[in-house]
Amino acid sequence: xxxxxxxxxxxxxxxxxxxxxxxxxxxxxxxxxxxxxxxxxxxxxxxxxxxxxxxxxxxxxxxxxxxxxxxxxxxxxxxxxxxxxxxxxxxxxxxxxxxxxxxxxxxxxxxxxxxxxxxxxxxxxxxxxxxxxxxxxxxxxxxxxxxxxxxxxxx
Amino acid sequence: xxxxxxxxxxxxxxxxxxxxxxxxxxxxxxxxxxxxxxxxxxxxxxxxxxxxxxxxxxxxxxxxxxxxxxxxxxxxxxxxxxxxxxxxxxxxxxxxxxxxxxxxxxxxxxxxxxxxxxxxxxxxxxxxxxxxxxxxxxxxxxxxxxxxxxxxxxxxxxxxxxxxxxxxxxxxxxxxxxxxxxxxxxxxxxxxxxxxxxxxxxxxxxxxxxxxxxxxxxxxxxxxxxxxxxxxxxxxxxxxxxxxxxxxxxxxxxxxxxxxxxxxxxxxxxxxxxxxxxxxxxxxxxxxxxxxxxxxxxxxxxxxxxxxxxxxxxxxxxxxxxxxxxxxxxxxxxxxxxxxxxxxxxxxxxxxxxxxxxxxxxxxxxxxxxxxxxxxxxxxxxxxxxxxxxxxxxxxxxxxxxxxxxxxxxxxxxxxxxxxxxxxxxxxxxxxxxxxxxxxxxxxxxxxxxxxxxxxxxxxxxxxxxxxxxxxxxxxxxxxxxxxxxxxxxxxxxxxxxxxxxxxxxxxxxxxxxxxxxxxxxxxxxxxxxxxxxxxxxxxxxxxxxxxxxxxxxxxxxxxxxxxxxxxxxxxxxxxxxxxxxxxxxxxxxxxxxxxxxxxxxxxxxxxxxxxxxxxxxxxxxxxxxxxxxxxxxxxxxxxxxxxxxxxxxxxxxxxxxxxxxxxxxxxxxxxxxxxxxxxxxxxxxxxxxxxxxxxxxxxxxxxxxxxxxxxxxxxxxxxxxxxxxxxxxxxxxxxxxxxxxxxxxxxxxxxxxxxxxxxxxxxxxxxxxxxxxxxxxxxxxxxxxx
Ligand code: FES
Ligand code: FES
Numbered sequence: 001x002x003x004x005x006x007x008x009x010x011x012x013x014x015x016x017x018x019x020x021x022x023x024x025x026x027x028x029x030x031x032x033x034x035x036x037x038x039x040x041x042x043x044x045x046x047x048x049x050x051x052x053x054x055x056x057x058x059x060x061x062x063x064x065x066x067x068x069x070x071x072x073x074x075x076x077x078x079x080x081x082x083x084x085x086x087x088x089x090x091x092x093x094x095x096x097x098x099x100x101x102x103x104x105x106x107x108x109x110x111x112x113x114x115x116x117x118x119x120x121x122x123x124x125x126x127x128x129x130x131x132x133x134x135x136x137x138x139x140x141x142x143x144x145x146x147x148x149x150x151x152x153x154x155x
Numbered sequence: 156x157x158x159x160x161x162x163x164x165x166x167x168x169x170x171x172x173x174x175x176x177x178x179x180x181x182x183x184x185x186x187x188x189x190x191x192x193x194x195x196x197x198x199x200x201x202x203x204x205x206x207x208x209x210x211x212x213x214x215x216x217x218x219x220x221x222x223x224x225x226x227x228x229x230x231x232x233x234x235x236x237x238x239x240x241x242x243x244x245x246x247x248x249x250x251x252x253x254x255x256x257x258x259x260x261x262x263x264x265x266x267x268x269x270x271x272x273x274x275x276x277x278x279x280x281x282x283x284x285x286x287x288x289x290x291x292x293x294x295x296x297x298x299x300x301x302x303x304x305x306x307x308x309x310x311x312x313x314x315x316x317x318x319x320x321x322x323x324x325x326x327x328x329x330x331x332x333x334x335x336x337x338x339x340x341x342x343x344x345x346x347x348x349x350x351x352x353x354x355x356x357x358x359x360x361x362x363x364x365x366x367x368x369x370x371x372x373x374x375x376x377x378x379x380x381x382x383x384x385x386x387x388x389x390x391x392x393x394x395x396x397x398x399x400x401x402x403x404x405x406x407x408x409x410x411x412x413x414x415x416x417x418x419x420x421x422x423x424x425x426x427x428x429x430x431x432x433x434x435x436x437x438x439x440x441x442x443x444x445x446x447x448x449x450x451x452x453x454x455x456x457x458x459x460x461x462x463x464x465x466x467x468x469x470x471x472x473x474x475x476x477x478x479x480x481x482x483x484x485x486x487x488x489x490x491x492x493x494x495x496x497x498x499x500x501x502x503x504x505x506x507x508x509x510x511x512x513x514x515x516x517x518x519x520x521x522x523x524x525x526x527x528x529x530x531x532x533x534x535x536x537x538x539x540x541x542x543x544x545x546x547x548x549x550x551x552x553x554x555x556x557x558x559x560x561x562x563x564x565x566x567x568x569x570x571x572x573x574x575x576x577x578x579x580x581x582x583x584x585x586x587x588x589x590x591x592x593x594x595x596x597x598x599x600x601x602x603x604x605x606x607x608x609x610x611x612x613x614x615x616x617x618x619x620x621x622x623x624x625x626x627x628x629x630x631x632x633x634x635x636x637x638x639x640x641x642x643x644x645x646x647x648x649x650x651x652x653x654x655x656x657x658x659x660x661x662x663x664x665x666x667x668x669x670x671x672x673x674x675x676x677x678x679x680x681x682x683x684x685x686x687x688x689x690x691x692x693x694x695x696x697x698x699x700x701x702x703x704x705x706x707x708x709x710x711x712x713x714x715x716x717x718x719x720x721x722x723x724x725x726x727x728x729x730x731x732x733x734x735x736x737x738x739x740x741x742x743x744x745x746x747x748x749x750x751x752x753x754x755x756x757x758x759x760x761x762x763x764x765x766x767x768x769x770x771x772x773x774x775x776x777x778x779x780x781x782x783x784x785x786x787x788x789x790x791x792x793x794x795x796x797x798x799x800x801x802x803x804x805x806x807x808x809x810x811x812x813x814x815x816x817x818x819x820x821x822x823x824x825x826x827x828x829x830x831x832x833x834x835x836x837x838x839x840x841x842x843x844x845x846x847x848x849x850x851x852x853x854x855x856x857x858x859x860x861x862x863x864x865x866x867x868x869x870x871x872x873x874x875x876x877x878x879x880x881x882x883x884x885x886x887x888x889x890x891x892x893x894x895x896x897x898x899x900x901x902x903x904x905x906x907x908x909x910x911x912x913x914x915x916x917x918x919x920x921x922x923x924x925x926x927x928x929x930x931x932x933x934x935x936x937x938x939x940x941x942x
Contacts (some may be wrong), residue, residue, distance in 0.1 A: 038180065044440060045856060047857040048857055049359055076177030077179065079178065079179045079180075081177075088177065094176065096170070099818075101654075103357065103405070104176030104405070104654075107176050111177060113532030130864075130868075133866075134865060136865075137357065138357070139832070139862065140356050142827035142831030142863075143865035143868050144831055
């Protein structure tokens with residue numbers, strides 16, 4: 001039996017100390033231990049971006065990241081994007097206003113990528129947006145309205 | 156786009172389920188977690204064709220896993236898809252097989268406390284396969300002496316021997332094709348293929364099953380039809396339907412991938428029943444890729460045409476490689492005939508379709524159901540005809556398309572109706588102007604390494620499969636609408652939303668009819684125990700058929716509302732109207748012109764409750780007696796790199812004739828998504844197999860399979876969509892569908908654009924750089940030899 005280890009994380013502003021196996025993937029710890037199922041598991045092999053979360057402000061693929069490797073980190077998942085009072089982030093509003101959500105399965109990853117992009121580049125060009133999203137697949141929308149929504153958040 | 160005839164229909168509104176999706180609160184099947192739930196894994200065949208000689212599960216069981224083998228599951232032969240009437244349903248599979256027919260087919264399943272333990276149990280299984288010769292090419296499979304996948308299957312209750320791996324054959328003839336071709340001034344003929352594209356829905360298929368104390372089960376599954384899932388599970392496991400509750404769960408994209416009850420559902424149920432514990436089974440991406448793919452096509456197409464461009468005859472012959480199991484090849488062939496004959500008027504026609512078993516993943520419906528495949532061939536041929544006769548390609552289409560007032564049988568020979576709304580001409584002419592058609596130039600005028608071309612494609616899909624007479628395919632929906640005591644409204648239906656906004660459209664229709672503000676109309680969570688039958692959300696039927704059932708229930712509810720209101724305000728119910736009063740957030744029942752005769756919907760409902768008149772509620776089962784075509788037109792501009800063979804989509808105009816558009820933003824989103832997948836079918840997507848092992852060449856990896864990313868699509872400025880201005884008399888508020896139509900015309904438009912760029916007709920999709928380069932080389936050689 002594998003020995004478990006306690007890791008210390010700040011997830012969406014909340015301090016948590018899940019007990020995890022050495023080979024536990026962050027996506028599983030988030031989804032199963034912490035019951036934050038907004039982070040999606042779509043391919044498990046780093047090819048779709050659906051499992052994207054922000055670790056210390058940087059996007060990572062949680063399906064390729066060991067939970068023990070991010071010990072001590074500050075993690076933002078889709079559940080933490082809206083304000084604590086429930087009001088939506090401008091990116092979330094923009095996704096709704098531009099019809100950028102179809103089945104919604106790629107949406108958490110897309111919104112976190114958008115948050116990352118806008119944090120570094122408050123008014124990204126369309127080209128920059130598309131480049132930034134190149135690792136995030138969406139099978140429903142053809143990306144058009146996702147790009148539009150993110151573009152509308154630029155200042 | 157705001158339509159003055161309506162309060163909410165046609166207005167851009169936020170989708171109701173959107174908030175949950177952007178905050179991560181939407182729960183999909185794979186997000187369901189139950190107390191004491193076991194995790195399941197499936198041992199899958201490494202062989203494309205093999206008998207299972209021996210199975211030893213003792214070691215896995217010693218580890219504490221619950222195991223099921225073919226011995227432990229019902230031997231009932233079934234078909235995953237339950238949309239056809241029983242007599243037309245081919246049944247060739249069991250929950251677990253005694254012979255595997257493709258790599259990746261499940262053989263033994265285990266369930267254990269954790270995924271890690273389930274994985275260890277999986278490794279501990281000992282299965283002995285006896286490998287059999289396999290066949291991967293449908294033409295080879297039909298040869299004498301080819302490996303035989305199935306000896307016999309069931310058609311309805313009849314045993315049907317299978318010969319030369321032919322799963323089924325269909326023919327349709329009208330007039331005399333030979334005569335039609337004789338009457339022609341020009342006969343054109345070509346062969347076209349499309350690949351076995353993978354659905355690529357972002358959510359890999361998942362299922363959770365909880366055995367209940369009464370011997371029943373509750374199931375959460377990625378499914379497009381909760382009722383068909385329930386009925387199939389009932390017959391497989393011999394459980395009364397009253398004890399099977401299949402929950403409607405949001406689906407992470409579908410595109411047809413869960414039109415059937417996926418094989419993993421029955422496996423999960425069998426495990427849960429044996430373990431008497433809840434079990435969850437989530438497919439890996441690789442497993443999902445081995446589960447299903449699009450029907451590929453191999454089409455031989457001949458047209459006869461008069462000098463003025465009038466078609467005299469058409470003959471389409473197709474062979475479809477369906478893989479290891481027959482899911483819906485028979486209705487598929489009927490539809491392929493339907494798509495063919497309903498695109499362009501053919502005085503004489505013939506269709507012949509053969510579906511063939513091979514040792515590959517079973518093909519099933521994927522957006523368009525044979526339609527993008529047929530339309531790719533037909534639209535390519537329209538351009539060939541135009542070129543040969545020196546007529547503008549748009550004019551050839553305008554001359555021959557099946558339109559207003561004409562008979563149409565898109566869903567196959569048994570589903571005939573007359574077209575009552577048609578925006579084809581409007582879309583072709585408007586799109587032509589938008590794309591700058593006149594300036595596109597001919598391929599001969601284009602030189603240099605990078606060459607651009609513009610192509611047109613048109614097509615359609617049916618809105619559902621309804622018809623005046625019962626046919627081979629079941630089609631109806633059930634809906635319940637009820638007005639609550641505060642004037643808000645609940646809508647209950649088994650209809651699904653795959654992302655396109657079907658349920659939102661339903662809510663809008665109910666809001667419109669009842670005059671209640673949209674935010675007071677809710678779509679209730681639903682399951683098979685609380686809803687009446689709904690065939691399936693497929694065939695672009697959600698809005699037109701499912702929406703119509705909600706509308707009819709709302710109309711019945713309105714009668715009760717007016718009846719109750721008339722008792723309170725003493726007005727004849729026939730004189731009453733109901734309008735939304737947004738300042739009060741209420742619907743108001745009123746007598747126009749009489750300000751004193753007003754009462755809110757809430758007051759009526761509350762009074763009815765207090766006085767004991769009853770709830771304002773209605774349930775309706777509704778079958779549409781038509782399945783009108785939603786027409787589409789695509790214009791696509793591509794750039795061909797003649798040095799590498801790379802093709803890039805640069806610009807596109809996509810239009811749909813969906814009748815009244817209910818959700819403009821979401822409908823446009825369908826067009827954009829459909830275009831992207833359509834270009835994928837044309838240029839990129841196919842699941843190919845290693846000939847020696849029968850394994851997928853892409854190894855189950857999305858990046859090796861390849862789908863388009865945000866970087867590959869035309870820019871915001873270069874992609875436009877628009878809607879034809881039509882009204883479908885048989886549709887709810889004049890609406891038809893969009894869904895599948897959105898990608899049906901695209902591959903043809905792309906191929907035509909390539910022709911316009913380089914003057915070469917490419918007929919094998921995906922039109923990969925290799926295929927482009929070899930065609931360019933061939934062309935150059937022919938030029939050198941003076942043709
Ligand atoms: S699930 Fe992590 S990249 Fe696909
Ligand atoms: S909205 Fe479905 S995958 Fe993006």
